[in-house]
Amino acid sequence: MTRRAPPPLPRRRLTVLDMALFGLVAAAVVFVAWRVNSVLVYNWDWSRVLGFVARVDDDTGQWVSNLLLQGLFTTIRLAFWGTILAAIIGLVMGYWRTCDTLALRIISRAYVELIRNIPPLVFIFIFYFFISSQLFPALGLDSIDRDSPWVDNVFFRFAFGEPALFTNFLSGLICLALFEAAYITEIVRAGIQSIDRGQWEAGRAIGLSRGNLLRDIIFPQAVRKILPPLAGQFITLIKDSAIISLISVQELTFLATEVAATTGKTFETWILVAGMYFAICYLFAFVFARLERRAGRARR
Amino acid sequence: MTPSPLVEISGLCKWYDDFSALHDINLRVAEGEKVVICGPSGSGKSTLIRCINQLEAHQLGTIRVAGQEVRPGMKGIEAIRREVGMVFQGFNLFPHKTVLDNLTLGPIRNRGMDRSAARKLAMDYLAKVRIAEQADKYPPQLSGGQQQRVAIARALCMQPRMMLFDEPTSALDPEMIAGVLDVMEGLARDGMTMIVVTHEMGFARRVADRVVFMDEGEIVETAPPEQFFNAPRTDRAKLFLGQLLAH
Ligand SMILES: Nc1ncnc2c1ncn2[C@@H]1O[C@H](COP(=O)(O)OP(=O)(O)O)[C@@H](O)[C@H]1O
């Protein structure tokens, strides 16, 4: 006997309430647009702002990126390296939060509490001063030769941007990563602690060393569990990277401020910039959601 | 002189904070011997066997496994643990690894075995617990009984000198229990040294050389199974067996 196919589920429909809500939102948008147009008498002009995205080079006659696009690239670089750096710091600190060594627990706890209880801006001002005036000179990073082939090559430019701005970029990156990693630390700690005690015990019972136990058993399971909050924190990192503009890292927000001041086209500039941030964050969330689904499928 | 026992516990005391979980435990288990531990819930059975491979640290007394003393926080505990397989009530398989990878992890990491040798060994043990066809599945896809047999195979893959079982059938549906007990009886016939915490009286009668009865952190009575189940000497054991049979 073959069984019947399941009956189709009822389709989800828009109700009157849904329509009313949409109508309300649309009315609000129209009202704001009308205010801007008739009351503010705002002169929309996208062409000047778009010219700061890309322009035709006078000498070569080719399209080249202008300030806003350069800022976008710097922000993407910040997001990329910042995510990696923050993930590494967060993983180590998150593990320290849970490990048996008291000193490591205290250090990681102090780190988290310190950062969580200071406004990001204040932290970044202090840390920027420390990094750029103390740490980099101590490491000799402030005197790297910008023209050496190690630095002045296409790969370096692709990965880190202009060699001349490298130390500036790096200090912003470290500030950002240190700040976000405190939150990742707490996510990682929660992930590790959510793993059943039986997993530790089973690993120890078959004679795994602590390192192997963490690497083979605990971290892989913890990472799968924390993927959603981790994605959220990475997106927060991208958005928070705008703060770095205040220590003169030439990322999207910093350059947009300049463009808005030069052109006087505040709305156009910031709407465009908002669109750029939205695109990066949304793309990131999309990629992460796919990753999550993949990780989920591997368990089935 | 009798050969030195595989496990030798003397004067063992264990506290959780100031709660005394084990008090003055003395127990010797010879190579090849099968000991069943029973007793009411909370009497310290799990704590006792978990001290043997140091999943719990004891405060007083000595524990020797194959002649070597086991101390809390000692270096090289991994070398002792590979001689002492353990099976848990809740299976504790690694859910993110296939059945086969659950089995090969220990031999590869602890024994330094190469991957293909470990796989071959694992397949042998999976065949032994009659579950070889599930090698590439993930543990959550298996029934409880299958999972527990995988857990037994995982412990055996370390080629231990003895096995500890902590209520291996308590979390199983009734129809799954026989399969697991069968595997354990086969292991006993092959001469494995076993310490089994269980309330399966049939298993204890068929397999055990001795039954150890615990209550409130102490060993109250030790006897061969027939004697223990038919004519317990202590009132506490009588009370316990009465409750067990009432179920
Ligand atoms: N990690 C722990 N912390 C505090 N008390 C515990 C812990 N583990 C067990 N105990 C207590 O120790 C006693 C013995 O526990 P256990 O060995 O698990 O008993 P059994 O296995 O015989 O049921 C119980 O009273 C239990 O509450």
Ligand SMILES: [Mg+2]
């Ligand atoms: Mg128990």
